[in-house]
Amino acid sequence: MKITDLKCALIGDNPVIRICTDEGISGFGEVEQYKPYIKPYVMHLREALIGQDPRDVERVMLRIRNRGAFKPYGAAVSVIEMALWDLAGKAAGVPVYRLLGGKVRDRVRCYNGSIRPPMAGSGPEDYAAACKWMKARPEGFSLVKMGVAFHSAQKRDFPGFSYADPTDSPFHGAYDGAPMTERGMAHVIDCVAAMKEVLGDEVGLALDCGPGWMPSDAIRFARKVEKYNLAWLEDMITGDYVPYVNADVYRDLTQSTSTPIHTGEQIYLRQNFKDLIETRAVDVVGPDPCDVGGIAELKWIAEFANLHGVLMAPHGTGNGVLGLAALVQVCATLPANFIAFEYPSGNHPWWYEIVDGLPDPIVKDSLIEVWDRPGMGVELNPERTRPYLREEDADFFD
Numbered sequence: 001m002k003i004t005d006l007k008c009a010l011i012g013d014n015p016v017i018r019i020c021t022d023e024g025i026s027g028f029g030e031v032e033q034y035k036p037y038i039k040p041y042v043m044h045l046r047e048a049l050i051g052q053d054p055r056d057v058e059r060v061m062l063r064i065r066n067r068g069a070f071k072p073y074g075a076a077v078s079v080i081e082m083a084l085w086d087l088a089g090k091a092a093g094v095p096v097y098r099l100l101g102g103k104v105r106d107r108v109r110c111y112n113g114s115i116r117p118p119m120a121g122s123g124p125e126d127y128a129a130a131c132k133w134m135k136a137r138p139e140g141f142s143l144v145k146m147g148v149a150f151h152s153a154q155k156r157d158f159p160g161f162s163y164a165d166p167t168d169s170p171f172h173g174a175y176d177g178a179p180m181t182e183r184g185m186a187h188v189i190d191c192v193a194a195m196k197e198v199l200g201d202e203v204g205l206a207l208d209c210g211p212g213w214m215p216s217d218a219i220r221f222a223r224k225v226e227k228y229n230l231a232w233l234e235d236m237i238t239g240d241y242v243p244y245v246n247a248d249v250y251r252d253l254t255q256s257t258s259t260p261i262h263t264g265e266q267i268y269l270r271q272n273f274k275d276l277i278e279t280r281a282v283d284v285v286g287p288d289p290c291d292v293g294g295i296a297e298l299k300w301i302a303e304f305a306n307l308h309g310v311l312m313a314p315h316g317t318g319n320g321v322l323g324l325a326a327l328v329q330v331c332a333t334l335p336a337n338f339i340a341f342e343y344p345s346g347n348h349p350w351w352y353e354i355v356d357g358l359p360d361p362i363v364k365d366s367l368i369e370v371w372d373r374p375g376m377g378v379e380l381n382p383e384r385t386r387p388y389l390r391e392e393d394a395d396f397f398d
């Protein structure tokens with residue numbers, strides 16, 4: 001089997017790729033909806049794929065892996081990795097989880113890091129209302145994640161939140177950290193208390209916090225919220241689009257508190273998790289298969305983390321419904337340190353109409369039953385997808 005073409009179409013806001021072969025089957029993969037601009041970067045990898053056997057996934061990856069980088073540029077390589085696994089599974093007539101070593105669980109747990117109501121403000125009552133809404137969702141999520149501090153409007157809305165003005169950069173995760181004021185930190189803690197009041201001990205609460213906390217503020221905050229038994233504090237020091245890790249600073253933070261510390265969504269490749277995991281600089285890692293280099297890359301990191309007593313909670317909020325399928329496949333195979341993955345939803349309602357293979361409902365009691373169809377098991381339906389193709393992508397299925 002040989003790869004004959006690579007195509008990339010913007011469907012809604014998600015770049016979707018198709019790897020075509022000389023045997024008439026294709027592999028698909030989807031990039032986060034936040035990266036519609038990545039298409040040319042995906043397409044520059046086309047030449048390296050043509051003529052290769054897609055079933056030799058690692059051999060193909062060795063040709064392109066050095067063309068990726070921390071978020072957002074790891075996405076181009078990652079999406080190809082996932083489409084290769086989709087193809088390899090279809091060629092063998094088996095679900096991808098079998099090619100990754102087989103499943104260790106029949107249902108995978110997900111958490112809600114993105115399905116939230118619009119918030120009127122960023123005070124305790126607004127957070128409490130959002131948590132009430134999230135707790136009542138039909139998916140029955142057992143864990144929800146909320147953005148606070150530098151990962152929220154609080155840094156702008158709350159007067160005197162920090163000692164600096166937030167950046168006006170249009171890019172999410174720009175370097176807008178700052179030392180926090182006493183009142184700024186007290187405000188965040190009030191919001192945590194309000195959320196816990198609603199969620200109780202029935203639904204776990206994780207906080208997406210930054211990046212951008214000064215280490216001393218991060219330590220003080222993590223200690224102050226110990227009594228709330230939070231699931232984790234995410235990306236306090238680095239994270240999101242920060243193109244480095246700072247494992248040693250994370251280690252200081254993690255060793256200073258019993259509140260679990262989490263990072264990893266922006267990190268590309270296993271090598272860049274080495275210090276974090278080997279020095280146990282965080283309690284939980286959260287790579288995103290659509291950024292880290294793919295699902296086999298994520299599995300390797302999970303296994304290595306498990307050896308070192310570090311937990312795994314993959315990121316995935318913008319990965320769309322094909323990205324959801326990839327998360328289901330890989331998370332079925334992860335070791336015991338797996339907590340839950342971040343549930344991606346289609347960012348337009350019609351996404352659920354243009355794919356075949358998703359169960360209905362998808363999530364029950366925060367769990368997704370692992371499906372057994374070949375490849376990733378969720379497929380774009382060409383007839384129903386065509387109306388959503390842009391003019392320049394009209395030949396995507398040809």
Ligand SMILES: [Mg+2]
Nearest residue numbers: 208234235265
């Ligand atoms: Mg995050």
